[in-house]
Amino acid sequence: MRMRRGASLRRCSVGERDGIMQKDDKEKTSRGARVQGAAEAGAKEAVNVNESAALAKDAMDVLVRLQSAAGMLYAREAERIAVKHGVADPRTQRVMQTARGAQDALKALENVRLMQTGEAPIEERLKEQREKAPPPPAKPTPKPKPKPARKAVTFNLRGQVMRADGKPASGVLVRVYDKDVKYDDLLGAALTNRKGEFAVSYRIQDFAENETEADLYFVVVNASDKVLLTEAADVKFDADYTGEVTLMIRGEGEETVS
Numbered sequence: 001m002r003m004r005r006g007a008s009l010r011r012c013s014v015g016e017r018d019g020i021m022q023k024d025d026k027e028k029t030s031r032g033a034r035v036q037g038a039a040e041a042g043a044k045e046a047v048n049v050n051e052s053a054a055l056a057k058d059a060m061d062v063l064v065r066l067q068s069a070a071g072m073l074y075a076r077e078a079e080r081i082a083v084k085h086g087v088a089d090p091r092t093q094r095v096m097q098t099a100r101g102a103q104d105a106l107k108a109l110e111n112v113r114l115m116q117t118g119e120a121p122i123e124e125r126l127k128e129q130r131e132k133a134p135p136p137p138a139k140p141t142p143k144p145k146p147k148p149a150r151k152a153v154t155f156n157l158r159g160q161v162m163r164a165d166g167k168p169a170s171g172v173l174v175r176v177y178d179k180d181v182k183y184d185d186l187l188g189a190a191l192t193n194r195k196g197e198f199a200v201s202y203r204i205q206d207f208a209e210n211e212t213e214a215d216l217y218f219v220v221v222n223a224s225d226k227v228l229l230t231e232a233a234d235v236k237f238d239a240d241y242t243g244e245v246t247l248m249i250r251g252e253g254e255e256t257v258s
Contacts, residue, residue: 060112067106074099153204155237157188159245161196161220161229168196169249172228173221176200178207178214179232187214213237218247 078095085092157176161169172192178185185207188200207214217232228249237243 067102071099071102071106074102151204153241155202155204155214156240156242157200157202157216157235157245158242159198159200159218159247161192161198161247161249164248164250168192168194169220169228170194170196171223172196174198174200174247175219175221176202177217177219178211179217180207180215184217185214187216216245218245220247220249 074095078092078099081089081092081095087093159174161172161174163169170192173189174192175189176187178187187202187206190198190200192198202214204212215232216235218229219227220229221227229247231247233245233247235243235245
């Protein structure tokens, strides 16, 4: 009896164990099925979300294109009315205001489209680019242009001093000056020969820098340094910078230049 009872107990224990194992397998299968179902549902939902995002992107692209076209039409219409009626005309102002509103709406749509793709609005990107951009190179300080050197020119002045009786004034000293605002420049001096002739040469550097020709005047003195003539003369020089002048002494106190 004891042996049959022990065997029966052992058989019951094996059956219970099999039942427990079968129950565990069913629970595992059920959990696997639930997990697979959830994964499939999530995948379907992700597909739906992606499809919705793609449709939204396509719709936004269409809106941006339409708004851009509308802005261009308003801008062209404003230009046409402005040409016909003038910019100050109320009709032109209304269409211009509408065109500006269309441009503002286009910017807003473009910013929304950028936000959908995760990008920053245009203004923020431009600001970020300006902040990251290196500072512009400093403009070099322009060097003052040197004044062009004046051409080295030598003026050759020949002349003759005559007395009132028509005879040449020999042995007198002729001084040639350039008349300036503050100080007159002595350009040269020469004694007359027996024919009353003299010659003086001077350079362009000998008178003021901003002049191309000197404002000549002459002083003629005798051996006692008495002034016989003081007078200006407009001397014409040829292409070789050679000029001639005739000075006429008419008597004491009546000196002139011809």
